[in-house]
Amino acid sequence: MPKDTFFRLPAERRDRLVREAIREFADRTYAEASLSQIARRASIPKGSFYQYFEDKLDLYRWLLTDEVPRRKRAFLGDVDADADFWRVLETVVERGMAFLVEHPELARLAAAAADPTAIAEVRGLHRSICDAGIAEIGALLDRGQKTGALSKSLDLALSARLVNAIIGRGLTDIVLHELGAELHEVLASEALRKKLGPKRRARLAAQAVALIRGGLDSSAD
Amino acid sequence: MPKDTFFRLPAERRDRLVREAIREFADRTYAEASLSQIARRASIPKGSFYQYFEDKLDLYRWLLTDEVPRRKRAFLGDVDADADFWRVLETVVERGMAFLVEHPELARLAAAAADPTAIAEVRGLHRSICDAGIAEIGALLDRGQKTGALSKSLDLALSARLVNAIIGRGLTDIVLHELGAELHEVLASEALRKKLGPKRRARLAAQAVALIRGGLDSSAD
DNA sequence: TCGGCATGCGACCGCGCAGTCATATGACCG
DNA sequence: CGGTCATATGACTGCGCGGTCGCATGCCGA
Numbered sequence: 001m002p003k004d005t006f007f008r009l010p011a012e013r014r015d016r017l018v019r020e021a022i023r024e025f026a027d028r029t030y031a032e033a034s035l036s037q038i039a040r041r042a043s044i045p046k047g048s049f050y051q052y053f054e055d056k057l058d059l060y061r062w063l064l065t066d067e068v069p070r071r072k073r074a075f076l077g078d079v080d081a082d083a084d085f086w087r088v089l090e091t092v093v094e095r096g097m098a099f100l101v102e103h104p105e106l107a108r109l110a111a112a113a114a115d116p117t118a119i120a121e122v123r124g125l126h127r128s129i130c131d132a133g134i135a136e137i138g139a140l141l142d143r144g145q146k147t148g149a150l151s152k153s154l155d156l157a158l159s160a161r162l163v164n165a166i167i168g169r170g171l172t173d174i175v176l177h178e179l180g181a182e183l184h185e186v187l188a189s190e191a192l193r194k195k196l197g198p199k200r201r202a203r204l205a206a207q208a209v210a211l212i213r214g215g216l217d218s219s220a221d
Numbered sequence: 222m223p224k225d226t227f228f229r230l231p232a233e234r235r236d237r238l239v240r241e242a243i244r245e246f247a248d249r250t251y252a253e254a255s256l257s258q259i260a261r262r263a264s265i266p267k268g269s270f271y272q273y274f275e276d277k278l279d280l281y282r283w284l285l286t287d288e289v290p291r292r293k294r295a296f297l298g299d300v301d302a303d304a305d306f307w308r309v310l311e312t313v314v315e316r317g318m319a320f321l322v323e324h325p326e327l328a329r330l331a332a333a334a335a336d337p338t339a340i341a342e343v344r345g346l347h348r349s350i351c352d353a354g355i356a357e358i359g360a361l362l363d364r365g366q367k368t369g370a371l372s373k374s375l376d377l378a379l380s381a382r383l384v385n386a387i388i389g390r391g392l393t394d395i396v397l398h399e400l401g402a403e404l405h406e407v408l409a410s411e412a413l414r415k416k417l418g419p420k421r422r423a424r425l426a427a428q429a430v431a432l433i434r435g436g437l438d439s440s441a442d
Numbered sequence: 443t444c445g446g447c448a449t450g451c452g453a454c455c456g457c458g459c460a461g462t463c464a465t466a467t468g469a470c471c472g
Numbered sequence: 473c474g475g476t477c478a479t480a481t482g483a484c485t486g487c488g489c490g491g492t493c494g495c496a497t498g499c500c501g502a
């Protein structure tokens with residue numbers, strides 16, 4: 001946890017630090033990310049940084065477990081759990097894509113956090129975030145099964161993980177391919193981000209959900 | 222490309238270098254991976270290393286574009302393109318999982334190569350490898366559509382990317398969850414790898430393909 | 443025997459890093 | 473005013489890195 005001093009900081013100074021920290025941890029792996037660089041960019045002497053956080057990991061942990069989830073919740077809001085299951089899933093997927101274009105720096109931070117070669121604690125952080133996401137999908141599928149939208153014979157744990165792969169990695173891949181760019185570039189170019197407006201997102205979400213729903217088999221014809 | 226000297230090296234010395242290079246690039250990001258460490262472990266002076274390769278990137282590029290694909294092809298062999306589409310897909314998925322447990326160091330190397338924060342050329346290497354994989358899946362789906370196994374209305378490009386996400390990230394995630402371990406640990410423990418024998422792999426592959434085939438909708442009941 | 447050439451080798455350079463520490467500053471209190 | 477306490481600061485330490493360089497070694501043909 002940050003030290004008390006951090007929370008007593010003038011908002012402007014604190015924000016500068018947080019902004020540059022997100023930028024650095026989005027641009028590089030945890031191990032490669034440089035405190036010196038963050039401090040330099042935020043115009044905060046390195047000595048001062050250590051008044052605010054124990055060390056690099058302390059800052060990273062706070063970002064991933066506190067600050068980013070706060071911002072994500074603020075963006076995503078709540079999902080209407082009572083709506084039709086497939087409608088809800090489409091919305092979730094569309095909102096996920098919206099997050100990608102509206103907060104590319106956070107999306108990139110999350111992507112960088114997936115580094116499988118990171119030290120144990122960082123992998124643990126990432127895993128617990130992923131598991132929370134999978135649990136949410138699992139809960140959604142569970143409701144879907146109870147309301148009869150989903151086949152009764154589904155293995156929910158397995159399905160949740162596959163759906164997670166689809167709407168996580170799969171859709172990111174598709175979005176980036178649609179835009180013909182890397183996450184990297186999407187972050188840098190507002191023009192690129194504007195190309196993925198609500199209508200296009202809705203279309204992609206509908207296509208993806210249709211595939212999840214009906215599969216690839218020709219019997220669906 | 223490696224220098225000629227590298228190919229003239231005594232096999233034992235060359236193998237030691239390659240083995241330790243794979244180990245290092247599997248354990249750390251490209252940027253974090255240390256030539257000094259590779260050289261130390263392989264008992265090859267750093268000065269000698271530069272007789273064999275131009276630099277770190279030269280070694281990495283050769284590993285990813287030459288050595289690893291060679292080993293992968295040797296393991297996977299050819300797919301029987303004439304068999305029933307769904308049978309082929311199941312086989313592909315099962316072989317993919319087998320590769321994970323039989324060559325965890327290469328699987329880990331590939332996972333580490335996915336680092337989205339790497340320098341441009343490394344991202345390019347990874348992307349071209351991924352694109353080749355997606356193209357293969359696309360070709361498979363195309364045959365499936367022509368033989369009538371797949372719905373005619375499918376968007377093949379999109380489907381290929383989603384299927385890729387499922388049988389790549391998704392299945393890896395599921396396998397690791399089944400084993401209750403990280404790729405990291407699977408590499409280290411033969412006992413763990415033995416837990417994912419052919420029968421269990423076949424069962425998982427069948428489940429995954431069933432989901433891809435029929436989707437989650439209850440109308441499949 | 444000798445000379446030249448491919449190769450082996452490890453000390454060395456300059457760099458940037460995480461983290462520390464001694465000192466400076468300035469607000470508040472009695 | 474003097475003293476105390478939270479905070480600010482940047483020079484510094486020790487480290488490992490990628491890459492270089494100059495010298496050592498040993499093989500091969502003349």
